[in-house]
Amino acid sequence: MALDHAILVSLLEKPGSGYELARRFERSIGYFWTATHQQIYRVLGRMESDGLLAVRAVPQEGRPDKKEYSVTGSGRTALADWLHKPIEPESLRHDLAVKIRGAAFDDPAALVREVERHRQAHRDRLEHYLAGELRDFTGPEAPAPPDAGQELQHVVLRGGIAFERMTIAWLDDVLATLERLAATGPAH
Amino acid sequence: MALDHAILVSLLEKPGSGYELARRFERSIGYFWTATHQQIYRVLGRMESDGLLAVRAVPQEGRPDKKEYSVTGSGRTALADWLHKPIEPESLRHDLAVKIRGAAFDDPAALVREVERHRQAHRDRLEHYLAGELRDFTGPEAPAPPDAGQELQHVVLRGGIAFERMTIAWLDDVLATLERLAATGPAH
DNA sequence: TCACGCATGTAACAAGTTACATGATTAG
DNA sequence: CTAATCATGTAACTTGTTACATGCGTGA
Numbered sequence: 473m474a475l476d477h478a479i480l481v482s483l484l485e486k487p488g489s490g491y492e493l494a495r496r497f498e499r500s501i502g503y504f505w506t507a508t509h510q511q512i513y514r515v516l517g518r519m520e521s522d523g524l525l526a527v528r529a530v531p532q533e534g535r536p537d538k539k540e541y542s543v544t545g546s547g548r549t550a551l552a553d554w555l556h557k558p559i560e561p562e563s564l565r566h567d568l569a570v571k572i573r574g575a576a577f578d579d580p581a582a583l584v585r586e587v588e589r590h591r592q593a594h595r596d597r598l599e600h601y602l603a604g605e606l607r608d609f610t611g612p613e614a615p616a617p618p619d620a621g622q623e624l625q626h627v628v629l630r631g632g633i634a635f636e637r638m639t640i641a642w643l644d645d646v647l648a649t650l651e652r653l654a655a656t657g658p659a660h
Numbered sequence: 661m662a663l664d665h666a667i668l669v670s671l672l673e674k675p676g677s678g679y680e681l682a683r684r685f686e687r688s689i690g691y692f693w694t695a696t697h698q699q700i701y702r703v704l705g706r707m708e709s710d711g712l713l714a715v716r717a718v719p720q721e722g723r724p725d726k727k728e729y730s731v732t733g734s735g736r737t738a739l740a741d742w743l744h745k746p747i748e749p750e751s752l753r754h755d756l757a758v759k760i761r762g763a764a765f766d767d768p769a770a771l772v773r774e775v776e777r778h779r780q781a782h783r784d785r786l787e788h789y790l791a792g793e794l795r796d797f798t799g800p801e802a803p804a805p806p807d808a809g810q811e812l813q814h815v816v817l818r819g820g821i822a823f824e825r826m827t828i829a830w831l832d833d834v835l836a837t838l839e840r841l842a843a844t845g846p847a848h
Numbered sequence: 849t850c851a852c853g854c855a856t857g858t859a860a861c862a863a864g865t866t867a868c869a870t871g872a873t874t875a876g
Numbered sequence: 877c878t879a880a881t882c883a884t885g886t887a888a889c890t891t892g893t894t895a896c897a898t899g900c901g902t903g904a
Binding site: 661663695696698699702703724 | 890891892893894895899900
Binding site: 474480481484485501502503504506548551552554555556558559560561562563564567568569571572573574575578580582583589590593594597620621623625626627628630631634635637641642645646649652653 | 662665666668669672673689690691692693694736739740742743744746747748749750751752753754755756757758759760761762763764765766768770771774777778781782785808809811812813814815816818819820822823825826829830833834837840841
C-alpha cells in the first residue's frame with residue numbers, strides 16, 4: 473500500500489523512470505522505505521493502468537528509451553486522500569533482536585562478530601546520511617532559504633540519522649552484555 | 661523466514677499453543693517482531709510437518725483443548741544454523757516519513773494531529789516497556805542474579821525502549837518543523 | 849443477552865523476494 | 877575483453893494482511 477504512495481511522493485518531487493526510482497529507493501527515499509526494481513516496475517504498471525501516473529517515452533542518445541513517469545491529477549488526489557487518513561504507528565521488526573534472544577539457546581559469544589558487523593553497517597549508513605545532510609541541507613552549497621519541501625526532506629533525514637545513532641548505541645550495549653555473559657557465565 | 665525463528669526462540673523460552681504465541685507476539689516478542697494468529701497457525705502447521713516442532717494436545721477444564729507446541733532436536737538445529745549465518749542489517753520502513761515528505765504537496769499543518777497521535781502511541785508503548793522492565797528486570801520482584809536468557813531479553817527490551825525514546829524525540833522535531841512551516845510559509 | 853477472552857482455523861488477496869532474461873554503451 | 881551502468885521486464889515463490897468462520901465459558 474505505502475509503496476504506491478512513496479512512489480507518488482518521489483515522482484511529485486521529480487518525474488523519472490522505473491530505473492531512476494529504483495536508485496532513489498537506494499538513497500533518499502530509501503532512508504525510510506526500500507523496494508527493488510522488480511517491485512517498482514510491477515507497481516508502476518498497475519498505477520499507470522489505474523490512471524494515477526502518466527508515461528512519456530524519452531528517447532536518449534546511444535541508450536534505450538526510458539519511460540518517464542509523472543503523477544496525474546488523479547494520482548495527486550489519491551495521495552491527498554491517503555495523507556488525510558490516519559495510519560497505524562510502526563512497530564520494530566528486527567531480525568537481529570531475534571538472534572540475540574536466540575543466543576540464550578546457543579553460544580552468546582558466537583554472536584559478537586555478527587553484532588560488530590551490523591554496528592559497522594550502521595556506522596557506514598550514518599556517515600552516508602551525514603554527508604548527504606551536509607551536501608543538501610547544512611553545507612555552503614545548500615539552497616538558502618530552504619522551501620517547505622526541503623525542510624520536510626531534512627526532518628525525515630534527521631530521523632534517519634537519529635535512528636542510526638540510537639542503533640549504534642544499542643549495539644554497543646548488546647556487545648557489552650555479550651562480553652559480560654562470556655566473562656561471568658560461559659555457555660555450557 | 662525470521663518468523664519461523666522467532667517462533668522457535670519463543671517456544672524454546674516456553675512451549676505453548678498458537679493462541680499463546682499470538683499473545684506473546686503482542687508483548688515480549690512483539691517488541692521486535694509482529695505476527696497475527698492467522699500467520700502463526702499457518703507457520704506452526706508447516707513447521708510441525710517439517711519436524712521442527714512437536715505437538716501435544718492438552719485437555720483443559722471447560723475450555724477447548726489446546727495444542728501445545730515444543731521445539732524438537734531438529735528445530736533446535738535449524739535455529740542454530742540460522743544463528744550462525746550472517747543476516748542483512750535492517751532498514752527503516754516508516755509510513756509516517758512518507759506522509760511527512762508527501763505533506764510538501766498538500767497542507768503540512770494538516771499533518772500535525774496525525775503526528776501528535778503517533779507521538780502519543782509511542783509514549784504509551786514506552787510506558788508499557790518501562791513497566792515491563794521494572795516488573796521483570798530491575799524491580800524488587802525480578803530474579804537476582806539473572807541468567808543469560810534474562811540478560812539477553814533485557815538488552816533487547818532496552819533496544820525497544822531506546823527506539824521509542826528516539827522516535828518521540830524525532831516526532832517533537834517533526835512537530836516543531838511543521839509549526840515553523842505553518843508560521844513562516846503557509847501552504848497556498 | 850451481549851461482549852470479551854480462550855482456542856483454532858480457512859480462503860482470498862496483496863506485498864515482497866529471488867531467480868532468470870535481454871541488450872546497449874562506456875570505462876578500464 | 878571484461879565489468880559496470882543504464883534500462884526494462886517476467887515468473888515463481890514466500891510472506892503478510894484481511895475477511896470469514898466456529899464454539900465454549902464467564903462476568904456485567
